[in-house]
Amino acid sequence: MTAPGVTAPFFEIAGLSVALGGRTVVDAVSLALPRQALVGIVGPNGAGKTSLLRAIAGLVPHAGRIALEGAELAALAPGLRARRVAYLPQGHPMHWPLPAREVAALGRYPHGVRDPARLDAASEAAVLKAMRLTDTLSLADRPVTELSGGERARVALARVFAVEAPLVLADEPTAALDPRHQIELMAALRRTAEEGALVLAVTHDLALAARFCHHIVVLDQGRLAASGPASEALSGAVLAAVFGVRAFEGRQDGLPVVVPWAVL
Numbered sequence: 291m292t293a294p295g296v297t298a299p300f301f302e303i304a305g306l307s308v309a310l311g312g313r314t315v316v317d318a319v320s321l322a323l324p325r326q327a328l329v330g331i332v333g334p335n336g337a338g339k340t341s342l343l344r345a346i347a348g349l350v351p352h353a354g355r356i357a358l359e360g361a362e363l364a365a366l367a368p369g370l371r372a373r374r375v376a377y378l379p380q381g382h383p384m385h386w387p388l389p390a391r392e393v394a395a396l397g398r399y400p401h402g403v404r405d406p407a408r409l410d411a412a413s414e415a416a417v418l419k420a421m422r423l424t425d426t427l428s429l430a431d432r433p434v435t436e437l438s439g440g441e442r443a444r445v446a447l448a449r450v451f452a453v454e455a456p457l458v459l460a461d462e463p464t465a466a467l468d469p470r471h472q473i474e475l476m477a478a479l480r481r482t483a484e485e486g487a488l489v490l491a492v493t494h495d496l497a498l499a500a501r502f503c504h505h506i507v508v509l510d511q512g513r514l515a516a517s518g519p520a521s522e523a524l525s526g527a528v529l530a531a532v533f534g535v536r537a538f539e540g541r542q543d544g545l546p547v548v549v550p551w552a553v554l
């Protein structure tokens with residue numbers, strides 16, 4: 291409950307903990323984030339980034355509260371939750387030889403689409419926009435099982451964009467992409483955020499995170515180690531303490547450049 295006159299944050303996590311295999315892997319994380327933000331979630335291997343995203347997506351049991359626009363996600367009916375939260379899992383496995391267009395159209399299932407080959411006008415427009423954003427229109431008729439890893443990654447993201455959810459979760463969305471598509475994809479995530487969504491993207495690429503994200507969340511051993519703009523959350527002190535590295539820090543086009551350089 292929010293007291294009268296006090297506006298709830300767009301997205302709020304309070305005391306979120308996740309236990310897996312008898313170990314606490316996300317430990318009492320609390321965050322309040324606004325809409326219209328691309329938030330990079332970074333941290334060493336095993337820090338709990340994927341577990342945090344999976345808890346928000348409702349895929350692992352958790353303790354604590356996760357609320358979007360004041361409504362606890364766990365209390366939403368599954369169909370509504372699927373329209374409110376779109377999730378790109380790590381590795382985005384695809385086992386069926388569906389054409390890329392139909393995979394992107396799967397993002398419209400939460401909106402009532404049952405046959406991805408027959409879309410209503412709103413769904414047609416959403417899928418077209420999502421495929422344009424991910425540069426996948428030229429792949430539309432190709433079976434996804436025959437695409438390269440990076441092409442498949444872009445189609446998987448098109449499915450996520452097609453949901454038009456206010457909360458977008460993306461786990462390592464640029465991992466398999468070439469430099470041009472990494473930049474285009476981060477720009478697409480940022481544009482999606484600026485059009486109104488909150489986008490949480492897990493990444494190991496500190497340079498892309500510093501360049502594109504409005505806000506960075508740093509996890510370390512399940513705990514929140516830093517949260518703020520790149521200049522604070524990816525400072526030399528944080529990079530040393532959390533990653534044990536020293537980075538080249540500079541500016542290009544008025545934006546921060548962070549390139550991990552040496553192990554301390």
Ligand SMILES: Nc1ncnc2c1ncn2[C@@H]1O[C@H](COP(=O)(O)OP(=O)(O)OP(=O)(O)O)[C@@H](O)[C@H]1O
Pocket residue numbers: 310311315333334335336337338339340341342
């Ligand atoms: N199903 C599971 N059972 C037990 N432990 C798990 C399970 N899944 C993950 N873990 C452990 O939880 C911890 C956090 O894992 P998680 O995948 O969330 O980390 P991450 O920050 O996303 O790591 P990476 O950068 O390597 O992808 C790790 O120590 C991992 O070994």
